[in-house]
Amino acid sequence: MSDSQSRLTRLFESLSRRRKRIVAVVSDLVMIPFALWTAFVLRLGELTPQVAPFWPAFVVAALISIPVFARLGLYRQVVRYMGNHAMWAVAKGATMTAIAISIVAYMVPLRGFPRSVPIIFWLIALIYIGGTRFAVRAYVTRVARRFASRKPVIIYGAGSSGVDLARAIAGQGEWVTVAFIDDDRSKRGRTIDGVVVYGPSDLPTLIADSGAKDVLLAVPSTAADDRKRIIEHLESFAVHVRLIPDLGDLVSGQSVANMRDVEIGDLLGRDAVEPLPHLLSRSVRGQTVLVTGAGGSIGSELCRQVIRGAPKVLLLLDQNEYGLFEIHREMRRIVETEALEVPTVAVLGSVTDGALLRRTMSGYQVDTVYHAAAYKHVSLVERNVIAGLKNNTFGTLYAAEAAIEAGVKRFILISTDKAVRTTNVMGASKRLAEMTLQAMQVNTRDTIFSMVRFGNVLGSSGSVVPLFLEQIEAGGPVTVTHADATRYFMTIPEAAQLVVQAGSMAEGGDVFLLDMGKPVRILDLANRMIRLKGFAVKSPEQPDGDIEIQIVGLKAGEKLHEELLIADAASGTEHRK
CATH class of the missing domain: 3.40.50.720 (NAD(P)-binding Rossmann-like Domain)
Structure with a gap:
């Protein structure tokens, strides 16, 4: 079926029932006189019969047939489901119209009117009126079958x-x-x-x-x-x-x-903030840049932002072999497809390996470090305290010491809102990392240390949004820790851009807070994600719903509401976010 045919079908089906009836009536007003004219053609054997003297028969045919068809319910029939009843209505209507034509021809009288014309008209009317309807029904049915799987x-x-x-x-x-x-x-x-x-x-x-x-x-x-x-x-x-x-x-x-x-970003209603080019380039253009935790959610996006900022060299460090391999391959693909001249180096190792950090930073003469390597899952770090402190706190210490020794100009720590009035080991380890850098800044001015603190990043591994999506796809239940729990959210690209720009504004020991907007109630988020997937939330008020939301309680060390400030002492920067 051609595209124009399908459009015609959709146009007809989009008409209201009243308009469809009008179309049917107009069609019959054309078909009935045409059927009578055809009867004259067949009876007289002429393609252009002289029918002008018989015009009263044409008027009567039109005036009688339409009311009769309407009375017999022909215009109430749905074309797609039209059956024998419709054909009987057409036959009865054609019969009554043929009789009316015969009466008019006799009563007027219409001299020279062939007596066989009403009989021929009856047969032609059956074909024209009934046949067209059944042809339309066959066409619509064929279209319906074609689109039934759509x-x-x-x-x-x-x-x-x-x-x-x-x-x-x-x-x-x-x-x-x-x-x-x-x-x-x-x-x-x-x-x-x-x-x-x-x-x-x-x-x-x-x-x-x-x-x-x-x-x-x-x-x-x-x-x-x-x-x-x-x-x-x-x-x-x-x-x-x-x-x-x-x-x-x-x-x-x-x-x-x-x-x-x-996505949650659409629900937040946040317009993307255009980055300030001079801030993006200040710590990147022509610089040798090291990103730790390069295979993670934030680290990988930092790499994408940095490599397009024309650095001299981009170093990627991660202890996850697969994650490092993937981000390094992506960086090489970007370099090739966008015709960039940026060497990329993958360094496999941990930030707890001080010797590796010193060799890397000194050997490549690193100018800027974005320290994104961290264990960030609250429940895991809560059960693995030593590993969490070693990686998050001491890893930051070793990286900072290596940066000072190598003469790194800028060192930016990716921190978290969980470092504020912390109630868990992960947050405490990140707060200790912040304090470590601030203490080290007192004794050096050659390396500028700064910290960027923000909340949940949309789409990052282990965050609530992909977890909810998995649970919804599995048919539920969707688990929420507390009915009143709230969190701040930001997209990964926006967070990475702001990290790069914040590092460029640092003067030493600064803690930058990203404008996360208003906190989002997690229960509301779960409800909205379920509904926008086309499902109904199952609840006592709606027991026939599709997916249930279960309140499972706060995990150990988890806060009901996150904060970004320890004290109300924030001041603005040249970037409005």
């Missing part, structure tokens, strides 16, 4: 992105677009490629009528706050919400394959 989907956004997405979907076999939704009132009621544009208030009816379980959000250029508002509106429906990553994917034709689920 999932109905609603596209939110009838702009260029939404239209491109709908056309991409039409060329694939997974989905079929049943409606557009748009906030712009001027677009509502329009038909685009056979698909009607509706307003947000029409969503409940559209979802119920079409059976759509997926809503694709095609508003890539919309501000984060507006996108958050749209997502919040969609949460109340049992639909799976997905988004177009960016406009570039549409241009490259990758939009359908790259549709992504709603």
Whole structure:
């Protein structure tokens, strides 16, 4: 079936029942006189019979047939499910119309009117009126079978992105677009490629009528706050919400394959903050940079930010062989594809190996160190105190000593909000690391030490968001530690960019706090993630829900609310975040 045919079908099916009846009536008003004209052609054997003297018969045929068909219920029939009853209605209507034509021909009288014309008309009317309906039924049924395996989907956004997405979907076999939704009132009621544009208030009816379980959000250029508002509106429906990553994917034709689920960053409504170029380059451009913990979530993103800042050399250090191999391979791929001239060196080892750190920093004459190596999982470090202190606190000490000995200019520690009024070993080990650097700063001005403190990073290993996703995909339950627990969140790229920029602003012993926005209630986050996956939350109020949320209690050392400040003594910097 051609694309134009499928568009025509969608256009017809999108019409209201009243409009479909009007189409049927108009069609019959054309078919009935045409059937009578055909009867004259067949009876007289002429392609252009002189029928003008018989015009009363044509008027009567039209005026009688439509009310009769309506009375017999022909216009209440659903074309797709039309059966024998509809054919009987057509036969009865054609019979009554043929009788009316005969009566008019006799009563007027219509001189020269062939007496066999009403009989021929009856046969032709059956074919024209009944045949066209059954032909349409066969066509619609064939289309329905073709699309039966396709999932109905609603596209939110009838702009260029939404239209491109709908056309991409039409060329694939997974989905079929049943409606557009748009906030712009001027677009509502329009038909685009056979698909009607509706307003947000029409969503409940559209979802119920079409059976759509997926809503694709095609508003890539919309501000984060507006996108958050749209997502919040969609949460109340049992639909799976997905988004177009960016406009570039549409241009490259990758939009359908790259549709992504709603992420916590979308729920936060935070617009990405553009980095300040001079801050990004101050500690990177032309410098030899070492990233410890390079294979981790933050460390790997730091590497991605740094290598594009044109460093002289990029050193990657990690004790995880696989993680180091992967990030080193990615760095080499970036160098090759983006035509960069940045040597990359992978160093396999631990930050607790002071000799390795001294050899690396001195041998490569390192200028800047981003110290991201750390054990960060609260429950694990709580059960492995010695390992946690050795890696987080003493590893920082050994790295700082090696930096001073090698003449490193800047040393930036990646810290955590758990170091504030800490209640767990992991937080205490990071707070000790901060205090160690501040103490060492007193005795040296050659190396500038600074610390960057922030909360949970979205998508990092072991964070709550991927854990919730795994639990939702498994059918639940989703486990929440406490009904009132809150956490700060930030995306990995934003955090890494701000770390690089904060290091450039350091003057010695500084603790930088990243603006994490407002804390997020974890229970609310769990509820929203479940709903945006198209599931209902199972609860005492909704026992038939899909996925249950269980409150499991705070783990040892875990806080109900995280903080970023020990005392209210924060001051602003040249970067607003």
